[in-house]
Amino acid sequence: MAAQIIDGKKIAAQVNEESRKEISMLARDHNFQPGLAVILIGEDPASQVYVNMKDRKCRELGIYSAKHVLAAATPQEEVLELIAQLNHDPKINGILVQSPPPPQIDEEQVVAAVDPAKDVDCFHPQNVGKMFIGRQDGFFPCTPYGVMVLLERSGIDPAGRHAVIVGRSNIVGKPMLALLVQKTAGANATVTCVHSRTRSLPELTRRADILIAAIGKPEFITADMIRENAVVVDVGMNRVEDAGTQRGYRLVGDVKFDEVAEKAAFITPVPGGVGPMTIAMLMHNTIKACKMQHGIKI
Amino acid sequence: MAAQIIDGKKIAAQVNEESRKEISMLARDHNFQPGLAVILIGEDPASQVYVNMKDRKCRELGIYSAKHVLAAATPQEEVLELIAQLNHDPKINGILVQSPPPPQIDEEQVVAAVDPAKDVDCFHPQNVGKMFIGRQDGFFPCTPYGVMVLLERSGIDPAGRHAVIVGRSNIVGKPMLALLVQKTAGANATVTCVHSRTRSLPELTRRADILIAAIGKPEFITADMIRENAVVVDVGMNRVEDAGTQRGYRLVGDVKFDEVAEKAAFITPVPGGVGPMTIAMLMHNTIKACKMQHGIKI
Numbered sequence: 001m002a003a004q005i006i007d008g009k010k011i012a013a014q015v016n017e018e019s020r021k022e023i024s025m026l027a028r029d030h031n032f033q034p035g036l037a038v039i040l041i042g043e044d045p046a047s048q049v050y051v052n053m054k055d056r057k058c059r060e061l062g063i064y065s066a067k068h069v070l071a072a073a074t075p076q077e078e079v080l081e082l083i084a085q086l087n088h089d090p091k092i093n094g095i096l097v098q099s100p101p102p103p104q105i106d107e108e109q110v111v112a113a114v115d116p117a118k119d120v121d122c123f124h125p126q127n128v129g130k131m132f133i134g135r136q137d138g139f140f141p142c143t144p145y146g147v148m149v150l151l152e153r154s155g156i157d158p159a160g161r162h163a164v165i166v167g168r169s170n171i172v173g174k175p176m177l178a179l180l181v182q183k184t185a186g187a188n189a190t191v192t193c194v195h196s197r198t199r200s201l202p203e204l205t206r207r208a209d210i211l212i213a214a215i216g217k218p219e220f221i222t223a224d225m226i227r228e229n230a231v232v233v234d235v236g237m238n239r240v241e242d243a244g245t246q247r248g249y250r251l252v253g254d255v256k257f258d259e260v261a262e263k264a265a266f267i268t269p270v271p272g273g274v275g276p277m278t279i280a281m282l283m284h285n286t287i288k289a290c291k292m293q294h295g296i297k298i
Numbered sequence: 299m300a301a302q303i304i305d306g307k308k309i310a311a312q313v314n315e316e317s318r319k320e321i322s323m324l325a326r327d328h329n330f331q332p333g334l335a336v337i338l339i340g341e342d343p344a345s346q347v348y349v350n351m352k353d354r355k356c357r358e359l360g361i362y363s364a365k366h367v368l369a370a371a372t373p374q375e376e377v378l379e380l381i382a383q384l385n386h387d388p389k390i391n392g393i394l395v396q397s398p399p400p401p402q403i404d405e406e407q408v409v410a411a412v413d414p415a416k417d418v419d420c421f422h423p424q425n426v427g428k429m430f431i432g433r434q435d436g437f438f439p440c441t442p443y444g445v446m447v448l449l450e451r452s453g454i455d456p457a458g459r460h461a462v463i464v465g466r467s468n469i470v471g472k473p474m475l476a477l478l479v480q481k482t483a484g485a486n487a488t489v490t491c492v493h494s495r496t497r498s499l500p501e502l503t504r505r506a507d508i509l510i511a512a513i514g515k516p517e518f519i520t521a522d523m524i525r526e527n528a529v530v531v532d533v534g535m536n537r538v539e540d541a542g543t544q545r546g547y548r549l550v551g552d553v554k555f556d557e558v559a560e561k562a563a564f565i566t567p568v569p570g571g572v573g574p575m576t577i578a579m580l581m582h583n584t585i586k587a588c589k590m591q592h593g594i595k596i
Contacts (some may be wrong), residue, residue, distance in 0.1 A: 036571075125425075127423075128430050129428075134468070160497045162496075180495075190502065191491050192489065193488065197481075198490070204488065
């Protein structure tokens with residue numbers, strides 16, 4: 001195998017260690033403890049797993065964690081009331097509503113109800129806008145932000161390089177475009193976004209110095225679609241049936257790892273690549289929220 | 299000359315005619331008149347020209363126009379007070395602060411002070427965010443929106459085509475990226491953004507089915523930088539010295555018009571291309587603001 005593996009677990013552990021130190025300092029110097037409220041509506045098993053992981057990581061690092069589990073049939077107004085209450089709760093610096101909510105919930109309205117200063121997921125349009133125009137006083141969404149940190153800590157400077165993003169979701173593709181194109185250190189990339197409507201997609205992915213796969217199709221990116229020595233970041237996380245495993249499925253990314261790893265210079269594995277960064281950046285954002293709310297320099 | 303000229307004056311006149319009809323209907327059916335407040339701080343001659351053009355176009359179409367000219371030395375608080383007053387003025391549906399303001403004014407704070415519902419320039423982060431995530435209930439910034447309308451009314455569907463945007467300003471380059479990549483009719487383009495830090499820029503511009511030049515460099519795009527039969531949209535508006543003219547300068551775009559027009563399939567001239575669309579879309583946005591504020595279907 002030619003490619004150097006970008007070890008997301010290790011980098012996430014570094015970020016978490018830095019967070020832990022920051023939390024200690026906040027306690028020591030200011031007597032503040034950052035607090036995160038996570039709202040889970042319903043019993044989606046995958047959502048439960050994510051929410052429990054976030055809750056556990058908070059406790060591990062010393063962030064106050066408030067987990068609100070609401071019944072699947074909870075009406076919109078109750079969710080909005082809870083958010084209003086958390087917006088005013090001084091113990092809570094960050095609020096997130098686990099996605100996807102059940103069908104009776106209007107997610108757009110729920111997202112808009114969160115105080116932008118506590119919107120650590122960067123789902124509120126105001127924070128999306130701040131990110132896009134290059135302001136640093138909002139939040140960056142956790143997964144794309146995690147990708148930026150992976151690149152930075154692997155010594156990969158996107159400046160002047162061609163980053164090709166496969167996918168245009170609001171959660172990954174579009175914010176990757178926004179973060180990579182900025183006129184700031186660690187960004188400054190030439191950016192291209194390809195997607196379901198793109199003609200001759202492989203021709204464009206082959207031009208990528210940095211390829212970000214976030215299209216949600218198992219093993220979509222094959223070796224013939226990348227350039228020799230590209231940096232390949234796999235944001236995909238797909239379940240494919242596999243009778244040979246105990247669970248009956250295995251997790252694969254959007255990249256055909258084995259063959260792409262032969263050709264790339266750097267590659268993130270799935271799992272253990274981008275995944276662990278998402279929660280690490282959520283913790284980081286919660287600390288940032290706490291500092292901003294208390295007027296402490298970020 | 300091979301290229302078909304995209305006549306911005308003509309298309310802007312169509313849009314304005316539609317606006318005039320909408321305004322008549324609003325008056326007839328609802329007894330509403332859309333109102334736009336323009337704030338000019340200082341005496342920058344170019345800004346004065348723009349503000350007067352906007353004021354005149356409002357009157358021409360039947361929009362109530364309130365022009366607020368403040369002294370160059372006006373303190374920040376006075377500007378914020380005026381904005382607060384306009385935010386609450388029911389006669390005013392749109393507010394814009396002519397850019398650039400004098401140095402004592404914090405533009406970021408001024409922009410944030412405008413009620414997002416009246417932010418017809420789409421400078422407020424909340425509207426930028428809504429645009430980026432594909433929501434239709436905010437505003438699109440006037441110049442990029444004008445480019446989208448020029449394409450649409452010239453029968454050019456960006457879907458599946460490669461749009462290359464030269465420049466990454468918050469006013470043109472980035473919003474073009476945002477508008478063209480959306481999963482909506484009239485968009486769906488593969489998008490690339492190239493800029494000052496891009497390596498081998500001509501190689502990428504030559505891949506463009508649609509080239510948007512918004513880099514602010516006179517005649518930067520030459521014929522060898524475009525593909526045969528490309529659509530070339532010139533957002534540039536640069537003054538270059540010209541002793542042969544009465545004013546001592548002439549206006550040129552970012553595209554070397556004569557030679558590019560030989561090779562392109564469509565091209566916008568400067569002046570008379572994108573320019574007239576900006577004010578037409580501002581009028582359009584003001585009407586949209588009026589309708590949204592009154593709960594009328596848009």
